[in-house]
Amino acid sequence: MKQNHTAITPLLLMLMYIGLGFFSIQLGSLNEGNLAVVWLASGAGLILMLRLGRIAPYAVLLSSFAVNTPFYIAKDSLSVRVALLCGLTTAAVDTLQSYLAQRQYQQLLLTEKGDIWPASHRLPIHWLRIGLLPCALTMPALILLQHSIGLMQSGTPSEMIRSTLSLIMGDTAGILLMLPLYQCWLSRRLMHTLRRAWLPMLGVTVFTVIAIFFYKYLMVLSLPIMLYIAVRYLQPGVSIALFIMTQLCVVGTAMGYGQFANASSALAFFNLQLFIFAIMLTMQYHASTQASLQRRQGELEQQIQARTQELISANAQLLELASTDDLTQVPNRREWQKRCAEAIVRSRRYKQPMSIILLDIDHFKKINDRHGHLIGDLVLKRISQICVSKLRTIDTFARWGGEEFVILLPETDQQQATIVAEKLRKTIEAEPLNFEGSQAIRATISLGVTALSMIDLTLDDLITRTDEALYAAKANGRNCVINSDTMSTSYLSPGMNHSAQR
Numbered sequence: 001m002k003q004n005h006t007a008i009t010p011l012l013l014m015l016m017y018i019g020l021g022f023f024s025i026q027l028g029s030l031n032e033g034n035l036a037v038v039w040l041a042s043g044a045g046l047i048l049m050l051r052l053g054r055i056a057p058y059a060v061l062l063s064s065f066a067v068n069t070p071f072y073i074a075k076d077s078l079s080v081r082v083a084l085l086c087g088l089t090t091a092a093v094d095t096l097q098s099y100l101a102q103r104q105y106q107q108l109l110l111t112e113k114g115d116i117w118p119a120s121h122r123l124p125i126h127w128l129r130i131g132l133l134p135c136a137l138t139m140p141a142l143i144l145l146q147h148s149i150g151l152m153q154s155g156t157p158s159e160m161i162r163s164t165l166s167l168i169m170g171d172t173a174g175i176l177l178m179l180p181l182y183q184c185w186l187s188r189r190l191m192h193t194l195r196r197a198w199l200p201m202l203g204v205t206v207f208t209v210i211a212i213f214f215y216k217y218l219m220v221l222s223l224p225i226m227l228y229i230a231v232r233y234l235q236p237g238v239s240i241a242l243f244i245m246t247q248l249c250v251v252g253t254a255m256g257y258g259q260f261a262n263a264s265s266a267l268a269f270f271n272l273q274l275f276i277f278a279i280m281l282t283m284q285y286h287a288s289t290q291a292s293l294q295r296r297q298g299e300l301e302q303q304i305q306a307r308t309q310e311l312i313s314a315n316a317q318l319l320e321l322a323s324t325d326d327l328t329q330v331p332n333r334r335e336w337q338k339r340c341a342e343a344i345v346r347s348r349r350y351k352q353p354m355s356i357i358l359l360d361i362d363h364f365k366k367i368n369d370r371h372g373h374l375i376g377d378l379v380l381k382r383i384s385q386i387c388v389s390k391l392r393t394i395d396t397f398a399r400w401g402g403e404e405f406v407i408l409l410p411e412t413d414q415q416q417a418t419i420v421a422e423k424l425r426k427t428i429e430a431e432p433l434n435f436e437g438s439q440a441i442r443a444t445i446s447l448g449v450t451a452l453s454m455i456d457l458t459l460d461d462l463i464t465r466t467d468e469a470l471y472a473a474k475a476n477g478r479n480c481v482i483n484s485d486t487m488s489t490s491y492l493s494p495g496m497n498h499s500a501q502r
């Protein structure tokens with residue numbers, strides 16, 4: 001935490017302590033003394049400790065002395081010396097309390113990695129360590145002091161216990177009210193929350209004023225409003241609303257108004273403290289639960305997003321695998337058939353020509369036999385690469401199976417497709433295929449070309465006609481292109497139908 005050592009900051013913080021101390025005493029105090037119903041200065045003491053570093057204990061001591069001593073001096077029964085001594089003792093007790101609270105706070109800050117409002121199930125331990133424990137350890141000393149100098153008239157054990165509890169609750173409430181406000185202020189959420197939540201805050205103010213000064217039975221209805229603020233505006237909203245509400249309740253009760261004011265003053269304040277405690281812990285707990293839920297929801301959403309991304313890319317990979325030929329990495333037969341079926345629909349819809357080519361490597365068995373199966377694989381790959389490089393991006397070159405390939409040529413008529421087929425044939429024929437550890441291989445290909453026509457009722461019809469053209473090319477001595485339109489019937493043989501069904 002940043003510590004500012006310029007003189008102005010300690011002075012301002014001490015003024016805040018003194019101001020809040022007097023404010024708390026003025027608003028309402030027990031025993032007509034300096035034991036406030038809600039001792040906001042205890043929260044200020046913790047803030048001073050957190051902000052001022054080494055000089056903090058002196059600053060708290062001085063501030064507490066400034067707040068408490070006038071009360072002792074005002075007592076006629078005490079000499080000035082005793083009053084000063086009492087002021088100093090009270091200040092020392094307050095300083096010890098602030099020190100203990102600060103130690104606990106910083107330890108928790110370390111274990112909770114900076115989040116002092118952690119998952120709600122750990123919140124009670126935080127209240128206990130930062131608020132209740134430092135106050136419970138130090139406040140009995142003040143009761144003893146005031147009792148020993150005769151400032152507390154009633155001395156029955158039960159009244160003593162109630163006074164001690166009151167004092168502890170007043171100081172604890174001060175810490176637990178001020179600390180969240182300080183954190184909101186540090187994280188610049190205080191003004192932001194006030195701007196966002198001004199209407200519910202106004203509601204809390206008006207509602208509490210009505211419940212305190214006009215119709216006390218309405219007090220219980222404050223719960224839903226506070227609950228709404230806790231759920232909607234989380235810890236910052238709750239801190240501000242609680243501050244407004246509790247201070248209004250203290251003022252009203254001190255003036256003799258509201259639900260708590262019908263008992264004796266000490267009992268009224270004790271009841272009020274219990275109410276403040278109950279509503280403060282409940283609402284802070286709700287805010288914390290809500291924040292945990294939101295955090296968890298955010299984490300879950302992130303996880304879902306990450307998983308969805310993983311699934312999308314796994315799906316894309318699967319799709320790629322399912323539609324690509326393992327060896328040549330060109331689309332496989334199924335993918336080509338899918339694209340071709342879509343192209344046929346488009347071609348018919350927009351009355352555009354469309355052609356396909358079936359391509360078969362000549363005497364591939366001999367290549368395999370002479371150079372081995374692995375080189376045969378490389379030949380298939382190389383011929384695929386060469387053909388793909390000679391085609392347009394809108395064409396689809398795919399492996400039909402074995403040493404046979406198929407090409408889809410959208411927006412291409414039979415004549416243009418024949419030119420493309422001839423270009424491929426010439427390129428393969430001209431290009432020696434060199435592979436490491438093998439002599440250059442000269443491969444040739446035979447191609448059958450067909451354009452989509454009215455007689456092709458299905459994709460199979462179109463392929464059958466192209467297969468016949470390819471068969472004709474093979475029959476014609478290989479290394480040639482046969483176009484199904486110009487195909488001479490002399491090429492057709494009785495085995496044709498079988499071939500076309502491949």
Ligand SMILES: Nc1nc2c(ncn2[C@@H]2O[C@H](COP(=O)(O)OP(=O)(O)OP(=O)(O)O)[C@@H](O)[C@H]2O)c(=O)[nH]1
Nearest residue numbers: 360361362363364365366368373374376377402403
């Ligand atoms: N290396 C390799 N060979 C394959 C692959 N798929 C099929 N073959 C072989 O390709 C050869 C095809 O032989 P045939 O159908 O007789 O055809 P061809 O020898 O090319 O003769 P024509 O087509 O009539 O010119 C067979 O020996 C298959 O084993 C493959 O993925 N890799």
